[in-house]
Amino acid sequence: MVSSVFFVDSTTTGELKEKYNEDKKIKILLVPGHDSESGGTVFKNIKESELNLRLSRELYSFLSSNPRFEVESSRDDSGYNKNITEYMSINKASIEDFIKSKKNVMQGLLSSGDISIAEGVIHNTAPEEIAKRLYSINKWSNENNIDLVIHIHFNDHPGRKINKEGKYSGFSIYTPEKQFSNAKASRELADYILKNIDHFYSKSNMPKERLGVIEDQELIALGSYNTLDSIGLLIEYGYIYEPQFTESSTRNLIIKDMAYQTYLGITDFFDKKEYLGEYWKSTLLPHSWSDIVESGDKGHDILSLQVALVLEGFYPPKKFLSDDCPVTGIYKRCTTEAVKEFQKRYKITTTGRVGPKTMEKLNQLYSKVTSD
Known part of the structure; x- marks a missing residue:
């Protein structure tokens, strides 16, 4: 027994x-x-x-x-x-x-x-x-x-x-x-x-x-x-x-x-997933970008960028594994390649850096709370 x-x-x-x-x-x-x-x-x-x-x-x-x-x-x-x-x-x-x-x-x-x-x-x-x-x-x-x-x-x-x-x-x-x-x-x-x-x-x-x-x-x-x-x-x-x-x-x-x-x-x-009202699916969104960001940068802007790119389906980019491209807040090759894919989707010149037009699109998509 x-x-x-x-x-x-x-x-x-x-x-x-x-x-x-x-x-x-x-x-x-x-x-x-x-x-x-x-x-x-x-x-x-x-x-x-x-x-x-x-x-x-x-x-x-x-x-x-x-x-x-x-x-x-x-x-x-x-x-x-x-x-x-x-x-x-x-x-x-x-x-x-x-x-x-x-x-x-x-x-x-x-x-x-x-x-x-x-x-x-x-x-x-x-x-x-x-x-x-x-x-x-x-x-x-x-x-x-x-x-x-x-x-x-x-x-x-x-x-x-x-x-x-x-x-x-x-x-x-x-x-x-x-x-x-x-x-x-x-x-x-x-x-x-x-x-x-x-x-x-x-x-x-x-x-x-x-x-x-x-x-x-x-x-x-x-x-x-x-x-x-x-x-x-x-x-x-x-x-x-x-x-x-x-x-x-x-x-x-x-x-x-x-x-x-x-x-x-x-x-x-408990079958009751409850997003908190001030956030998206992550506390790193919504986020507003105001500065150009590019390879070598790090910090909050990059973290939120990487999370947004995950939601877009571009991070990690094609031919990369998640082990190769962790969300770290550091702008390296993975982020550059993912930004290029984002730019292609929204018909922005593919530079791999977040310039004014890319920033404008990111803010349009990810700077406000949404329940979607």
Whole structure:
């Protein structure tokens, strides 16, 4: 009988949608990874813990605008969520028992052959105190009937030299391995979020992450040892050394839009995709261009240009892959070629730079809010 805990769904998409449609609150916990003491990965002066917190703030804001969502964060600018820290302090013994019990059950099922080990991406082992905190968040979430737990991270890979860019790029979404009781609904939500983020941003080109959604049996955040009842996701929004994150003129803009794409994916999951009135399908539009832009330029104008070109179907341009042409806010060859295609469509001289006539057309199409 004990094996049934792994095979019976602890949450289902149908139940969550029914709850949403009955105007009952969907309870969401955001967990921005790491903190000032355990900062995660670092590239030059950029700390993962700070990026995680910034994206969490943006996502919190978008989700809180929907009256059907009740949103909490495990930490914010003032520190850790007091409800969770007090719970951890008061329940140390029961948390230890919870971890031990869940591990014993899984070890027994592995020994009996009722479940199997699933090999996946190799992760750094969490220090003991962080592991306890993550298990505590899982137990607290179970007892407080949280519906969605979303962990927010930025990626890196082993062996990257200090202050040197690595060889991988792109975002990925980790979900519980299929044998876990929260796996099915988690995977369904992940697929909706993937669809929205992937509209503008490139999936990871790390071989084991290429599909965008990766099942995982070891990450505590997702419910390792079947410790989480709710949907659990861990989203790696990109590799910390990618130019859109290292460039100060684009970093916060990209983070806000990736949070918005996550929000759209969540509302899409509930069959109620809800664009916020001041934006198009991206927070980078509408946008008004007032300066000529061309190869070598970077910043907000270029980000919004690239997003507009995605919507036009020209970015990435023909014969290029999304890995070759990520949305970065930097005007390079991909943007030049895409602008040429845009100019051909609207019968503008094909220069590959955004001059007055191209700018006029862009503003005509993309400088006002539309519901289309």
